[in-house]
Amino acid sequence: DTEVTQTPKHLVMGMTNKKSLKCEQHMGHRAMYWYKQKAKKPPELMFVYSYEKLSINESVPSRFSPECPNSSLLNLHLHALQPEDSALYLCASSQDVRVDLTDTQYFGPGTRLTVL
Amino acid sequence: AQSVTQLGSHVSVSEGALVLLRCNYSSSVPPYLFWYVQYPNQGLQLLLKYTSAATLVKGINGFEAEFKKSETSFHLTKPSAHMSDAAEYFCAVSVAGGSYIPTFGRGTSLIVHP
Numbered sequence: 001d002t003e004v005t006q007t008p009k010h011l012v013m014g015m016t017n018k019k020s021l022k023c024e025q026h027m028g029h030r031a032m033y034w035y036k037q038k039a040k041k042p043p044e045l046m047f048v049y050s051y052e053k054l055s056i057n058e059s060v061p062s063r064f065s066p067e068c069p070n071s072s073l074l075n076l077h078l079h080a081l082q083p084e085d086s087a088l089y090l091c092a093s094s095q096d097v098r099v100d101l102t103d104t105q106y107f108g109p110g111t112r113l114t115v116l
Numbered sequence: 117a118q119s120v121t122q123l124g125s126h127v128s129v130s131e132g133a134l135v136l137l138r139c140n141y142s143s144s145v146p147p148y149l150f151w152y153v154q155y156p157n158q159g160l161q162l163l164l165k166y167t168s169a170a171t172l173v174k175g176i177n178g179f180e181a182e183f184k185k186s187e188t189s190f191h192l193t194k195p196s197a198h199m200s201d202a203a204e205y206f207c208a209v210s211v212a213g214g215s216y217i218p219t220f221g222r223g224t225s226l227i228v229h230p
Contacts, residue, residue, distance in 0.1 A: 004159075031216065042206055042220035043160065056217065090159050097215045099148050099167065105216060107159035 004108035006091050012114045015081060021111045023074040023091030029106075031097045032074040034066060035090040037110070043090055049074060050097045081115045088112050118143040118209045120190075122221035130229045135179075135194040137224050139207030142188065149190040150208040150218055151181055160206065166190060177201070202228045 004025045013019050023032065030051050035043035048056035049068045063085075065077040074091055088110040095102040123138040141147055149166040164175025171183040181192045190207065204225050208218035 006159075033217075040204075040223070040225075042223050045217060048215075048217060056215075092160075094216050097217065099210050099214060099216045102216050104162045104165070105218075107161065109157075109159045 004091055004093055004106050006089075006108035006111050008111055009109070010112050010114075012116065013078065013081065014116050015083075017081075018077070018079045020078065021076040021089055021091075021113075023076075023108055024072055025093040025106070026072055027093065027095075027106070028071075029093035029095050030071060031094045031102070032068065033092040033094075033105075034074070034076055035092065037088040037090055039088075047076075048097060055097065078113075081113075083115050086113055086115045118145075118147060118211060118219055120149075120207045120209045120219065120221040122205075122207050122224050124224055125222065126225045126227060128227040128229065129197045131199055132196050135192070135197045135201065135226065137192040137205050137207075137226065139181075139190045139192065139221060140188050141190060141207075141209045143209060143211065145211055148210045148214075148218075149181075149183060150210070151175065151179070151190075151192050152206045152208060152220075153177075154204045154206065154223075156203070163192070163205075197226075197228050199228050199230065202226055 032049045034046040037043045047066045052068045067075040090110045091108040094105040119142045151163040152160040164173045166183045174180045207221040210218045
């Protein structure tokens with residue numbers, strides 16, 4: 001199983017809502033990532049978890065709150081978002097954050113978020 | 117710091133023609149280089165990667181790329197384009213021995229005409 005799953009596929013929310021994005025992998029990977037991708041742009045790294053600990057936060061606003069409950073799950077909690085936060089949110093995983101210790105990075109299909 | 121430059125935001129080829137997507141990198145230390153593909157409404161998929169072993173790297177779906185240090189290039193090629201190759205392609209660079217957190221290029225959209 002080389003699949004990273006993400007739910008929901010689509011999400012529409014108001015600026016006052018609280019919602020969560022979920023990501024799951026069962027490949028035994030110990031590094032998990034959240035990216036934000038705007039249309040026709042490359043992915044922008046948001047967070048990296050390594051062995052269930054947050055190792056990188058790319059100066060993401062506090063209205064985005066990541067959580068890694070266990071080695072297979074990664075959540076992204078959303079609160080008080082702005083319309084400019086509308087984007088495709090991609091989750092990925094890899095064996096390790098170190099390139100020399102990992103085979104490849106697997107991406108999920110993404111959650112398309114629209115903030116009204 | 118490392119970076120990649122993808123020349124051409126769009127590349128258009130006919131079905132059966134050679135595909136050539138260009139990528140030049142900048143890195144002060146030996147790089148690891150990657151090509152990813154993103155089909156419409158999907159996540160990214162790793163096509164191939166260079167990690168300082170063979171300079172000619174073969175990937176999935178018939179793609180390959182050659183690492184040329186003298187030219188600081190890592191161009192992606194495929195001998196014969198298929199309609200199903202139409203997608204967005206991203207070149208990315210990471211630092212050898214460093215974190216698997218690639219820096220992406222801006223992407224090249226491959227258009228395949230029948």
